[in-house]
Amino acid sequence: MDPANPIALAKHAGLTLPSPAWILGCILFSLVGFAAWRYGKVMQLPRIRWLGVALMFYGYVAGPTWLLYGIGFVLCAAIWWNRPRRD
Numbered sequence: 001m002d003p004a005n006p007i008a009l010a011k012h013a014g015l016t017l018p019s020p021a022w023i024l025g026c027i028l029f030s031l032v033g034f035a036a037w038r039y040g041k042v043m044q045l046p047r048i049r050w051l052g053v054a055l056m057f058y059g060y061v062a063g064p065t066w067l068l069y070g071i072g073f074v075l076c077a078a079i080w081w082n083r084p085r086r087d
Contacts, residue, residue, distance in 0.1 A: 019065060021065050022065045022068055025059070025065065025068045025069050025072060026059040026068065028072075029055055029056075029058075029059060029068070029072040029075070029076075030055070030056050030057075030059060032055060032072075032076060033051075033052045033053065033054070033055025033056035033057075033075075034052065034056055035052070036048055036049075036051060036052030036055060036079050037049055037052030037053055037056065038052075039052070040052055043084070045082075045084070047082050048079055048082055048083065051075055051078050051079045051082065052079070054075055055072065055075045055076070055079070058071055058072075058075070059072075
């Protein structure tokens with residue numbers, strides 16, 4: 001183990017780097033969450049606002065990539081389901 005190599009040191013400590021798909025998903029769902037939060041704030045829809053907050057920050061606790069995308073799609077569907085309808 002070379003102490004000058006931080007990546008090797010992190011791997012030895014049991015830490016792994018996230019995959020590019022995980023990083024892309026985290027950024028994508030955070031942007032959608034921010035847009036939903038802004039929309040909920042402007043339209044005074046607290047449920048959409050809180051779903052947007054959840055969508056922005058759940059990536060910090062989601063472990064594997066499939067779980068990140070699964071929860072992200074479910075939260076996006078919940079925002080879509082709770083949007084005001086034009087009847």
